[in-house]
Amino acid sequence: MRLDKFLKVSRIIKRRTVANEACDAGRVTVNGKVAKASLDVKVGDMIEIMFGTKNVKVEVLDLQDTSKKEEAKELFRYI
Template identity: 55%
Template structure:
């Protein structure tokens, strides 16, 4: 699955166009490598996303094309959150 689509489906980022912008700005890494919006992600991958002043590390648990809002958090688990200065 494409990175930007996963971010939208999992509701980590609300819109796919915004997910694409964040990825293209170099604010996301997949398994330690810089990621673009079209990068392919799979189960078990670890994402590090920079949201403003914090870094969020996420592990992908499942991939689904369509998911209900209350089930979206089951697609990933937060490994750690840290503030950056």
């Protein structure tokens, strides 16, 4: 699954275009490397996102094409 789509489906970032822009700006890393929006995310990957002064680090637990609000929390876990 594409990185920008995972960020939207898991509701870490609300909109796919915003996720795309964050990736283009170099604020998203996967497994310690700056990632583009088209990167293929796999279960077990570590994603770190820099939101201004706040850093969010998560581990990918599951991949789904769509998810409900309640199910979105099960796709990742905060580190």
